[in-house]
Amino acid sequence: MPTLLKFLLVCLLLATAGSVQAQTPTAPSPAPATAQPAYDVNAATQAYLNTLTPAQKARSDAYFEGGYWLLLVEMLYAVGVAAVFLGLGLSRRIKAWTERLPQRFLRTLAYVAIYLLLAWVLSFPLTVYVGYFREHHYGLSNQSFGEWLGESLTSLALSVVFGSLLILALYAAVRRAGRTWWVWGAGIMGTFVAVGIFLGPVFISPLFNKSTPLPAGPVRAAILSMARANGVPADNVYLVDASRQSKRISANVSGIGSTIRVSLNDNLLRRCTPQEVQAVMGHELGHYVLNHIYELLLSFVMVIGTGFWLLDWMFVRLVARFGSRWGVADRADVGGLPLAVALLAVLTFLSTPIVNTIVRTNELEADVFGLNAARQPDGFAAIAMKLSEYRKIDPTPLEEALFFDHPSGHTRVYTAMRWKAEHLGDK
Structure with missing residues (x-):
């Protein structure tokens, strides 16, 4: 999925948050450790990690580590798509066609809609590999190609409709505010995401699931x-x-x-x-009680505001040097949208550790809340092991800091066993 389309759809679905094949069952969880005065948290953690067979671990690691490279590939692919629009003159031709429309907002809207559609087509080879073939290779998908394509087209329609309106609003901010547009842009994005969160459960999610x-x-x-x-x-x-x-x-x-x-x-x-389900739902209730939706929304606005400021700084300098070749006059010229999206892709790639850390911190807070609410440490540890189907179970600290938007399985099992050690005498 093109970077901007994926970014827009994630905004709409922000309301929500391995590689073992389904036919290969996860190894059984170890029996709860006997309550003893000296409880070895590290040994209890390792006992859970050892339930993953070498083959399961290798497959899980391969799937998740492949995602590291996909971050880079998707960023480079987005830059390549921008090169097609700008370097080969496609953007200039679309803009020339839309200039026939009578009003500026119609010209902007038409350009944006055409751009989003063509960018999706150009990005389809990578999208189908990541979303369909790779998921099937690791045994994680239940969809036929037709089912997957149908949902992808639904996502495209949502992205074109809502994305066109969003970008139209952003360009209105650029034309009115000039160099300070990024301040207004962050507010527009925050409002857009808040509306998406509000509408998501009742209008957007039902398009994909019952x-x-x-x-x-x-x-x-x-x-x-x-x-x-x-x-x-x-x-x-x-x-x-x-x-x-x-x-x-x-x-x-x-x-x-x-x-x-x-x-x-x-x-x-x-x-x-039932104990594992209760452990998971205790975690989810923690997100509500700890106001994580609002906290993440505020963090998102701050990150995107900073990103827009950097995007503007780079955009202005690139247009000053190459704008005449690309047919882009200034920041208010909608013909520069492919460049803006490419720069957004680069900034998104570079900000991955920051965004992951923000989300991962909230997830760890919800983990601890869930342990206190559900009081099912072994259930929570067992769930962490099952999530190793698509998350590397035992990364290095640097890997976890850079690439994990949730605590690793090792961190989660250790957190659960540490909680258990402190509550061995509870009744």
């Missing part, structure tokens, strides 16, 4: 009891049919205000024990 109330039973009762005990105003829990796309287990808290909801996917319910 969400139904979790049937009454012990699992639902335990989740709602935990929610009430922690001041979460949830009167229902939703079950999402994520198995139609993937084998991954997942849950989330989504929405803002009246649209907020707690959801878990059917893979989690089917593949995990």
Whole structure:
């Protein structure tokens, strides 16, 4: 998916957050350690890590480490797409065609929509490899090519509609505010993302998955009891049919205000024990109680504001040198959009460790909250091992700092065993 399309769709779906094949079951979790005065946290952690066979670990590592290279490839691919638009004159021809339209906002809107469509076409080879063939190679996808393509086209439609409106607003800010447009741009992006979070659970997510109330039973009762005990105003829990796309287990808290909801996917319910489900949902409730949605939104606005400032600084200097060759006059010229997207791709690549650290910190906070709320350390550790299907279980500290937007499996198991060690005498 082109960098900008993926960026826009992630904004719309911000409300939400390995490589072992489905036919290869995860090794069983070790039995809970016996409560003893001297509890070795490191030994208990290693006991869980040892349940992953060498073959499973090698496959998980290969999948996740491949993602490191994909970050670079996607950035370079975005620069290549920009080169096609600017270096081969495609942008100049689109702009010449849209100049026939009577009003400037129509010309801008038409250019943006055409650009997004053509960028998607140019990026399709990489998109289909990353989203379809690679996921099938590692046994993580349940979709046929037709199903995958249908959802990709739905994502494209969302990106073109909402992306065109967003970029139209950003160019209006550029034309009105000039050099300080990046301040207004950050506010526009924040507003756009907030609206996307609000609309996501009720208007966007249903385009991809069916969400139904979790049937009454012990699992639902335990989740709602935990929610009430922690001041979460949830009167229902939703079950999402994520198995139609993937084998991954997942849950989330989504929405803002009246649209907020707690959801878990059917893979989690089917593949995990009630204790493991409770551990996961305690984590998700932590995101709500700790106001992570709002905290991440504020952090996002700050990061994107800084990014827009840097983008403007680079854009102005490149246009001063190459603008006549590309047919780009200044920052307000919509013909410079491919350049802006390429620069955004470079900045996104460079900011990966910063963004990952912001998200990972919140995830670790939710981990600790979930352990205190659910009181299921072995359930949480077992879930961390199952997530090794698509996350490297035991990275180096540098790897975790640079590439992980969630705590690694090792960190999560250690956190759970440390909690357990401090509560061995609890009843």
